[in-house]
Amino acid sequence: MSFTELINDNVAYIVIGIAGFTILLFFLVIILYVKNSKLKNKYKKFMTGQSGENLESEILSRFADIDQLKKDTLDIEKEIDKIKENLTITIQKVGVVKYDAFKEMGGKLSFVLALLDKRNNGILLNSVHSSREGCYTYIKEIINGESFLELSEDEKNALEMALNSNNYMA
Structure with a gap:
């Protein structure tokens, strides 16, 4: 075929x-x-409604906006870093213990307040209530989670409570 x-x-x-x-x-x-x-x-x-020149100026304007946004972002990041730095010295950990200063008085009107920053530096504020003589308040300094002065059992408990608290930021 x-x-x-x-x-x-x-x-x-x-x-x-x-x-x-x-x-x-x-x-x-x-x-x-x-x-x-x-x-x-x-x-x-x-x-x-756009000529080539108008379109070019619009594009350049957008690039300028992007550059400004980058600058603003850097400024905001610097401010956030300052805020974080300041937060390390603010009170972030708290412990409170109420107690009876004198056995004959009830109601637990005395208290110890521990206030610490992120680095465990701060104070112990002890307020001893006495109905006859009023109220006595004193402070003990806390550095790195320790006191250079002897602490009562209630002060130790308040300090431990603050050291173990999870109230701190960042």
Whole structure:
């Protein structure tokens, strides 16, 4: 069988194949036309009222805004660092113990208040209530979680409570 005989016998199949391929190409052209139209519309909308110079100035303005935002971010980060530094010396840990200073007096009107910063430095404030003589208040300094003066049992408890508290920040 020769090539021409082969073509003559299969003409119907060849025509159907070419027709199918043509239909496929037709649909592809339609899809590309629709996408191109959408792209043109977006371009027109983007360029409406803008010349090339105006568009360039708009882009430069946006870059200037970005540069200002970067500068502002750095300033804010510096301020946050200052705040964090200040927080290390603020009172962050607290312990309170109420007690009866004298056995004949009830109601636990005396107290010890421990106030510590992040580094466990601070004070113990002890207020001893005596109904006859009034109230006596004194302070003991705490450095690195320790006192150089002897502590009562209630003062030790208040200091331990503050050292173990989780009220501190950062």
